[in-house]
Amino acid sequence: MLSTPPALIAVVGPIEPPLLDAWVRHYRWLGVERFLIAFHFPDHVPDIRRHELQAAVRELGIIPTGTSTGPWHEYTNTQLRDALRHRAGPGWHLLADADEFQQYPAPLAEVIAQADKSGHRVVGGLLLDRVAASGRLTGWRPEGGLDLAYPLGGHLTHRLLHGDPRKIVLARHDVAVASGNHRAPGHRPDADRICAVHHFKWRSGILDDLHRRIQHFSTGTWQEHTPAVRDEAGRLLAHVGQHGGVINTSDPRFAFRRVSLHRMPSGWPAEARSIFTTWQPYAHTGQD
Template sequence: MLSTPPALISVIGPVEVPLLAAWVRHYRWLGIERFLIAFHFPEHVPDRHGHELQAACRELGVIPTGSSTGPWHEHTNTELRDTLRQAAGPGWHLLADADEFQQYPAPLPEVIAQAEKSGRRVIGGLMLDRVAASGHLTGWRPEGGLDLAYPLGGHLTHRLLRGDPRKIVLARHDVTVSSGNHRAPGHRPDADRICAVHHFKWRSGVLDDLRRRVQHFSSGTWKEQSPAVRDEASRLLAHVGQRGGVINISDPRLAFRRVNLDRMPFGWPAEARSIFTSWRPHVPTGQD
């Protein structure tokens, strides 16, 4: 007997209204019926934008569980997420940020049934960073869609930024998930069944967000648990700063190629398995 559909858990910041709408539609298409969303807005976000997002959310048929404002400490997201998970109750929880569009090789009920059959309590994903064909950090038109605006997918997060590309995309309600949904201590996903997490972060406005993140974490205005998030932001800013604001899409390490949300990337199972099993945290050499 299959489990009930998972509850989607997400803490959402000041994204564009069209991105939120596309995100809700995507997960409904995957079969999600319950959305537990909390909004959190740092101090620089105009009240009007927060109100617009919450109104749009309701128009989409999703009632936000809560909304808060203030510093975005590194622990803020985790605490809000865990409060939502507690409210969601028993069953499977799907964990996704508003710029993460998960893609599975089979319908979600089959994916969950396979995990339960094998005794696993988590399902893993791997980030696939989506960028514009030019490498510029552009905006996008809702009528064209995200695939048209950001047709390339590659491995920017871990090969350039040295961040953890691994994600826990689904977890049973009683499984503890680490900050950023990167790990579930004591639980190992099936490396042969890794979901693609299309990561639409690299859009217009992200550079201002990254600069703000570096500034606030460096000054202590926002509290961090380690310098990793700040260092990743600094690496992206340095990369585009040396290239006139453009991501180097021709760098073979980053493996950018055309992908879309309609079908899994060619060769994904082997590619994802290799990265998922070999990734290790970056150890500074003193030359970073």
């Protein structure tokens, strides 16, 4: 017997409405029927942007669980996410940021059934950063789609930013998940069944967001647990500063190649397993 479809849990910030539309349609295509979404908007976001997103999600037949405004402290997302999980109740929860499009090696119902059968209470994913062919941080046209605008996928998050690329993509309702959905303390995903998390973060507007993040965390306007998020933002800004405002897609460290939301990347299980099982937190030496 196949499991009940998971409830999708997401805290959504000020993204462009077409991305929200594509994101909802992607997860509906995977089989998700229940969306629990909370919006959080930092103070700089104009009212019209908030209203556009709230209208867009309602047009998709989803009633947002709540909307909050104010500083985006490092704990804000976690608190809102956990409130949504509590509201979702028993069963499996699918955890995804609004720029994350998960891709599974089997239908979602089969992935969950396999996890239940093997006794795993979480399913893991690995970020696959998507960028434009030119490396430019560009916008995209909804009629062309995300695959056309950002055809390359690679490992930018951990090989340049030294961030944790591991994700908990599915978790039983009673499994606690750490900040950023990176870990579930006490639970290990099956490293042979890691999903690809296509990460469409590197779009137009991201550099302004990163500058704002550094400024607010540095001044204490937004509270942080550690400087890690700020440091990651600084590494990306330094990289594009050294490469004429673009991501250097030819750097072999990042392993950029053409990928698609319609088929798993070639060799993904072994590639994902290697990274997922060997990744270590970055030991800062003062030299990047």
